[in-house]
Each structure stands twice: as C-alpha cells, then as structure tokens.
Amino acid sequence: SMTNNSAGESIDLAVIAGDGIGPEVVAEGLKVLEAVTAGSGTKVTSTAYDLGAKRWNATGETLPDSVLDELRGHDVILLGAIGDPSVPSGVLERGILLPLRFALDHYVNLRPAKLFPGVESPLAVDRVAPGGIDFVVVREGTEGPYVGNGGSLRTGTPHEIATEVSVNTRFGVERVVREAFARAQARPRKHLTLVHKHNVLTHAGHLWRRTVEEVGAEFPDVETAYQHVDAATIFLATDPGRFDVIVTDNLFGDIITDIAAAIAGGIGLAASGNINPTGSAPSMFEPVHGSAPDIAGQGKADPTATILSVAMLLDHLGRTDEAARVEAAVAADLAGRGSAVRTTSAIGDAVASRLS
Amino acid sequence: SMTNNSAGESIDLAVIAGDGIGPEVVAEGLKVLEAVTAGSGTKVTSTAYDLGAKRWNATGETLPDSVLDELRGHDVILLGAIGDPSVPSGVLERGILLPLRFALDHYVNLRPAKLFPGVESPLAVDRVAPGGIDFVVVREGTEGPYVGNGGSLRTGTPHEIATEVSVNTRFGVERVVREAFARAQARPRKHLTLVHKHNVLTHAGHLWRRTVEEVGAEFPDVETAYQHVDAATIFLATDPGRFDVIVTDNLFGDIITDIAAAIAGGIGLAASGNINPTGSAPSMFEPVHGSAPDIAGQGKADPTATILSVAMLLDHLGRTDEAARVEAAVAADLAGRGSAVRTTSAIGDAVASRLS
Ligand SMILES: CC(C)[C@H](C(=O)O)[C@@H](O)C(=O)O
Ligand SMILES: CC(C)[C@H](C(=O)O)[C@@H](O)C(=O)O
Numbered sequence: 146s147m148t149n150n151s152a153g154e155s156i157d158l159a160v161i162a163g164d165g166i167g168p169e170v171v172a173e174g175l176k177v178l179e180a181v182t183a184g185s186g187t188k189v190t191s192t193a194y195d196l197g198a199k200r201w202n203a204t205g206e207t208l209p210d211s212v213l214d215e216l217r218g219h220d221v222i223l224l225g226a227i228g229d230p231s232v233p234s235g236v237l238e239r240g241i242l243l244p245l246r247f248a249l250d251h252y253v254n255l256r257p258a259k260l261f262p263g264v265e266s267p268l269a270v271d272r273v274a275p276g277g278i279d280f281v282v283v284r285e286g287t288e289g290p291y292v293g294n295g296g297s298l299r300t301g302t303p304h305e306i307a308t309e310v311s312v313n314t315r316f317g318v319e320r321v322v323r324e325a326f327a328r329a330q331a332r333p334r335k336h337l338t339l340v341h342k343h344n345v346l347t348h349a350g351h352l353w354r355r356t357v358e359e360v361g362a363e364f365p366d367v368e369t370a371y372q373h374v375d376a377a378t379i380f381l382a383t384d385p386g387r388f389d390v391i392v393t394d395n396l397f398g399d400i401i402t403d404i405a406a407a408i409a410g411g412i413g414l415a416a417s418g419n420i421n422p423t424g425s426a427p428s429m430f431e432p433v434h435g436s437a438p439d440i441a442g443q444g445k446a447d448p449t450a451t452i453l454s455v456a457m458l459l460d461h462l463g464r465t466d467e468a469a470r471v472e473a474a475v476a477a478d479l480a481g482r483g484s485a486v487r488t489t490s491a492i493g494d495a496v497a498s499r500l501s
Numbered sequence: 502s503m504t505n506n507s508a509g510e511s512i513d514l515a516v517i518a519g520d521g522i523g524p525e526v527v528a529e530g531l532k533v534l535e536a537v538t539a540g541s542g543t544k545v546t547s548t549a550y551d552l553g554a555k556r557w558n559a560t561g562e563t564l565p566d567s568v569l570d571e572l573r574g575h576d577v578i579l580l581g582a583i584g585d586p587s588v589p590s591g592v593l594e595r596g597i598l599l600p601l602r603f604a605l606d607h608y609v610n611l612r613p614a615k616l617f618p619g620v621e622s623p624l625a626v627d628r629v630a631p632g633g634i635d636f637v638v639v640r641e642g643t644e645g646p647y648v649g650n651g652g653s654l655r656t657g658t659p660h661e662i663a664t665e666v667s668v669n670t671r672f673g674v675e676r677v678v679r680e681a682f683a684r685a686q687a688r689p690r691k692h693l694t695l696v697h698k699h700n701v702l703t704h705a706g707h708l709w710r711r712t713v714e715e716v717g718a719e720f721p722d723v724e725t726a727y728q729h730v731d732a733a734t735i736f737l738a739t740d741p742g743r744f745d746v747i748v749t750d751n752l753f754g755d756i757i758t759d760i761a762a763a764i765a766g767g768i769g770l771a772a773s774g775n776i777n778p779t780g781s782a783p784s785m786f787e788p789v790h791g792s793a794p795d796i797a798g799q800g801k802a803d804p805t806a807t808i809l810s811v812a813m814l815l816d817h818l819g820r821t822d823e824a825a826r827v828e829a830a831v832a833a834d835l836a837g838r839g840s841a842v843r844t845t846s847a848i849g850d851a852v853a854s855r856l857s
Contacts, residue, residue, distance in 0.1 A: 234710075235703040243701070267628045267739045269621075290646075290667070295704040301711070305671035307704040311646070315661035342752070345599070347591040348651040348663040354590075355657070375759035382738060382763040383623045396698070400756060403731035407738040 165436025167225025173493025284398025521792025523581025529849025640754025
C-alpha cells in the first residue's frame with residue numbers, strides 16, 4: 146500500500162542473508178516469494194549482499210558506504226539475521242542492523258502479533274480466548290535510546306560513569322504516531338494504545354503524549370488509550386485481546402514485541418517490517434528472531450517468521466493479494482502442523498506448495 | 502539480616518499510607534505486623550506521614566525537607582501507594598516516590614516473584630511446572646534512566662527535542678551487583694542472571710557486564726548468565742523456572758518486575774523492598790501495585806502484597822522468624838482461598854488470625 150509497485154511488474158530485491166540460520170530461513174522466504182509470484186508475470190530479481198560476522202571477521206567491515214549506496218537502489222530488502230559469538234556484542238548491531246534502519250529512515254518498525262489457529266500460546270487458554278491475539282506494534286525505529294548517543298568516562302576505573310541518551314523529536318514522534326493512527330483507522334477495532342513511561346521519563350513521555358493527543362484530532366474515529374510500559378507487559382500476559390494497535394518508542398517497542406512474539410506462539414513465527422513510508426529509501430523485512438548460531442546449518446530453524454516477513458514485504462509493495470495468499474498458506478500450514486518435526490526446507494516446501 | 506534489630510526490641514515505623522487503596526492495604530499490613538509481634542515483647546511504634554495527592558492538592562507540597570528529615574529518624578518505612586488522577590502524571594512520582602528512593606539511597610530494589618500453591622498463573626500449566634516460579638529481581642534503585650536527567654527544547658513546537666539521560670556509575674552498579682551476588686550465594690541454586698541490552702546500550706551495558714564479571718570473581722560458587730532484556734521477557738513467559746536471582750538496571754527492572762508479578766499471580770500479590778543495605782537511612786517496603794483509585798474505599802483491594810512487604814520488612818530488620826511466619830500465613834491463606842471474594846480487611850483478619 147506504500148508504493149505504486151503492483152502485480153505484473155518486477156520486484157528488485159536486495160537480500161542480506163546474514164549469519165547463523167539467516168541463510169536457511171531466507172532461502173525459504175525466497176522460495177515462497179517465487180511460488181506466490183509465479184505465473185503473475187512478475188520478474189523477481191534478487192541481489193545478495195554479504196554482510197555480517199564472516200565479512201567483519203575477514204575484513205573488519207560492517208556496512209561499507211558503497212554497499213549502503215547499492216542497497217538504496219533496490220525496491221526492498223529481505224534480511225535473515227545478523228550476529229555471531231565470534232564478534233563482540235554491539236559491533237554488528239551498531240555497525241549493520243541499526244545503521245541500516247537509521248540510514249534508510251525506517252521510522253516505522255511494524256511488528257504484528259497474531260495467534261494463528263493450531264499454534265500454542267504459553268498463556269493459559271482462558272487468557273487468550275475468546276478474542277484471540279491479534280494486534281500490531283508500531284515501534285519507532287530511528288530515535289529514542291537507540292541513537293547511540295552515549296559515552297563513558299574514566300572507563301574501567303572505580304570512577305567510571307556511563308551514559309545513554311534517549312533522543313526524541315516532535316518530527317520523529319509525530320510521523321510514527323500519524324502512521325500508527327492511520328493503521329488503527331484501517332483496522333476494524335480502530336483502537337490505538339500509546340505505551341510509554343511518562344510518569345518517570347517526563348520529557349520524552351510528555352512529547353509522546355501531546356503528540357498522540359494532537360495527531361489524534363485528525364483521526365476522530367480512532368479510540369486511544371495509554372499504558373505505562375510496565376503495566377502494558379502485565380496486560381500482554383493476562384489480557385492481550387485488549388490491544389489492537391500499539392505505538393511506542395524504540396526501546397519499549399523492542400521489549401514488548403518480544404513478549405508479543407512469545408505469547409503469540411514464539412519468536413519462530415514473529416515477522417517484522419522496517420518501513421520507510423515515504424518511499425525515499427527501500428524498506429526492509431526481517432524475522433524478529435536472531436541468528437541462533439547453536440542450531441545453524443542443521444535445518445532446524447523455523448522459516449515461518451521469514452515467510453511472514455515476505456508477506457509483509459508484498460503488502461508493502463501493494464501486492465496485497467499475494468500477501469494475503471502467503472499469510473493464508475502459512476495459516477493453513479500452522480493449523481495442520483501438530484507436533485511433527487520438520488526441517489526448515491520442508492516447512493518452506495509445504496507453504497510454497499500451497500501457493501502453486 | 503541487614504541491621505542488628507531483632508525480636509524483643511522495638512520497631513520504630515514510619516507509615517506513608519498514601520492515596521487510593523494505600524490506606525486500606527496498609528491497615529492490613531499493620532494488623533499483621535501487630536499480630537506477628539504480639540507476645541514477643543516488641544514495642545511497635547507507627548508514625549503516620551501524610552504525603553500524596555491530598556497534600557499536594559491542598560498545599561502544593563510533595564516531599565518537604567522537614568518530612569524527609571523526620572523519616573530518616575525511623576527504623577523503617579511502610580508505604581501504601583501514591584498517585585491520583587487529580588495530579589498531573591509525574592508530579593508525585595518525581596516529587597515523592599523517586600526522591601524517597603534517591604534521598605534514602607535505596608539502591609537495592611528487591612522484588613521476589615514466587616508462585617504460591619493455590620494461586621493461578623496466567624501461564625499455561627506446562628510452562629510453570631515442575632520447577633515453579635521462585636526468583637528474585639534485584640533492581641537498581643538510584644541510577645539509570647530514573648535520575649531525572651533530561652529536558653526538552655522548543656517544547657510544544659514542531660522543532661521540539663526531548664532527551665532522557667540514563668546515568669550509570671561503576672560505584673552504583675558495583676554495589677547493587679555485589680548485593681545480588683550475595684543474595685544468589687545465599688540461595689540453594691546460586692544462580693545470577695544479568696539482564697540488560699548491551700548490544701545497543703553499549704556504554705552502560707558494558708559497564709554492567711564488566712562489573713558482573715569482576716565482582717563475580719568474589720563469588721566463585723555463583724553461576725552467572727546474561728540475557729538481553731527483550732529475550733528475558735520471552736523466558737519469563739515461557740520458562741520462568743530458569744531464573745533464580747536477576748540483577749538489572751532501574752528501568753529494565755521496572756518492566757520485568759511487572760511481568761514477574763503477572764506470571765506469579767498478579768500485582769495484588771507482589772511485594773517489594775527499597776533497601777539501603779548500609780543502614781545509613783531507613784529502608785522502605787511497599788506493594789508493587791499503585792493506588793488503584795477506581796476501587797479505592799470499597800474494601801476490594803487485596804492487601805496480600807502489603808502483607809508480604811511487611812514480611813520483607815521484618816526480614817530486613819533481622820526478624821527472620823517472624824518474616825517466615827508471615828509468609829507461611831499468607832501461603833496458607835492463599836492455598837485455601839479458592840474463588841471466594843473477601844474484603845480487604847477480611848483477608849487481613851484471616852492472615853492475622855493464623856499468627857495468633
Ligand atoms: C539485534 C537488536 C539490535 C535488535 C533491536 O534491539 O532492535 C533486535 O532485538 C530486534 O528487535 O530487532
Ligand atoms: C510509580 C513509579 C514511579 C514506579 C517505578 O517506575 O519505579 C512503579 O512503577 C514501581 O515499579 O515501583
């Protein structure tokens with residue numbers, strides 16, 4: 146719905162398979178993308194970009210400017226996972242993942258949480274029924290405590306002080322809040338919950354609150370609610386059916402989308418989109434899970450999160466029919482899954498075969 | 502275990518009943534304190550301090566210096582809850598609750614999560630059994646994003662920028678980490694998990710990580726683990742039995758202790774201690790829940806969290822026997838509770854009567 150690309154045209158895809166299980170799950174995502182577009186006359190071109198632990202270990206490079214420039218030239222990016230124990234914590238996150246989100250201005254980090262029939266939630270049945278779990282978190286992606294604005298003084302001494310600065314702008318908050326309202330308005334329930342902690346983080350919190358109030362005037366049919374982040378986690382565990390659309394900052398969004406994934410059947414199913422709604426740079430779709438080096442290369446990873454990320458990618462390209470078909474194929478696969486253990490590619494094959 | 506006060510002596514208590522359901526639940530906490538100390542020869546003196554929404558509405562005062570000085574003179578503080586919709590968000594939190602924690606140097610915010618027999622968890626049974634839920638969060642209480650070090654520029658304009666600074670010192674981190682190790686060492690499992698987000702908040706995160714490594718050398722029998730805060734929330738929802746002691750910063754601690762309360766039967770049962778282990782100022786015990794103005798004055802509030810906070814208070818004063826007796830009385834009450842609805846004072850009476 147965001148760009149004017151539609152069925153019958155071409156899809157020029159950049160693929161960052163990444164580390165660990167990344168290449169395995171991405172292969173299944175691409176398999177499903179081929180299957181759903183087959184016969185539509187669409188030409189899918191994928192260009193692989195080699196970013197991640199292997200490149201860093203070999204060359205010390207994270208995200209070279211030349212690669213970033215090339216990425217900008219594609220319609221859309223599919224990312225597997227990045228991270229490996231051989232690389233110090235933070236190097237790839239702050240060298241690749243976050244620079245991509247920031248440079249490509251992915252200010253909408255979209256993370257749906259939907260409990261599909263046949264999928265078990267860790268929540269007791271009476272907490273999930275009858276409304277089910279079907280909400281979407283709109284996480285801000287380019288500000289907040291993620292800006293890398295911190296430092297340390299007298300590092301490693303008894304007098305060390307380390308700071309982290311959360312930076313929030315009206316510009317940045319307003320654009321993501323407006324997007325969240327628009328998404329809420331397009332859903333049957335038309336309900337938007339702001340999650341923050343404005344009783345403690347008063348400056349950032351009041352900026353968020355005022356912005357929701359003011360932008361809300363443009364969306365009189367959307368009902369709004371507010372939850373402190375701590376209280377929101379309680380409701381996620383006890384009454385997730387109350388949520389429809391949640392809008393929140395980068396760090397709170399990181400935390401609550403992992404709880405959301407957990408209650409909706411686990412991180413193996415959680416898809417996400419790093420979206421630049423203006424179209425000034427390609428959006429990027431990726432599973433919420435990490436590179437899981439402990440199971441890499443064994444065909445054990447569940448590619449469902451990546452396949453659902455492909456559905457989000459298609460939706461973003463305006464190919465809403467194909468997106469719905471992929472989601473329906475995943476739903477059918479999940480409904481019949483039971484306790485059988487299948488390999489990564491067997492799951493990809495099963496979903497793809499439902500699309501032929 | 503922290504001070505040399507013990508059974509038979511006096512307890513000089515400051516009581517801040519506060520707003521909403523605060524006075525109701527505090528009355529039951531005091532009832533139980535009377536019951537468990539009765540016959541021990543202990544003289545319990547309570548001095549009430551009137552702080553909260555009513556005082557602010559009447560006088561504009563939050564925590565006057567003179568009151569803070571008086572509070573310092575008591576052995577220990579029992580707090581009900583503070584907060585009311587008539588007061589703008591943040592005023593009482595940043596005017597009373599946080600100043601108390603900061604001024605009295607409550608650097609250990611101790612929050613146990615224990616699922617008592619008879620209490621229902623929102624988690625499916627297979628997630629809770631067989632290990633149960635029995636861990637304690639040691640939340641840092643005097644640093645991090647709670648320091649109030651933020652501001653806004655061009656407030657209310659399209660060019661507004663609002664910041665919040667998380668301040669972390671080696672001094673502050675080390676002392677709470679050492680306390681967490683000591684508490685882990687005293688427990689059968691001797692396991693400590695650091696929860697942070699050091700791949701994004703690298704400066705603060707690395708300070709925490711290094712400190713855990715270095716202080717850990719003093720506790721060779723304590724096993725340590727690390728979880729990013731987002732992943733930790735998943736484990737809290739899917740496998741809470743893995744946790745024994747968690748140490749974390751002020752904001753992450755705020756969030757995960759609400760999830761912990763939720764999975765261990767709800768915020769109506771969650772106790773906490775704001776502890777100054779040096780004894781240089783009184784520690785303060787309070788239920789994790791808020792003032793719940795919607796049910797205030799109706800006898801509907803569950804005083805159990807406050808009663809369990811009284812058990813923590815007794816433990817802190819070295820009255821471990823009495824603490825254990827209060828906890829056992831609560832456990833017995835919970836085990837027999839079933840679905841009967843009782844008033845606030847009926848629950849307090851029931852627990853107190855088990856102590857006579
Ligand atoms: C890997 C990390 C930088 C990332 C984040 O914190 O955003 C991840 O947890 C996510 O949620 O996509
Ligand atoms: C009321 C608020 C300031 C407080 C906090 O954030 O610490 C509360 O949520 C808590 O957990 O005790």
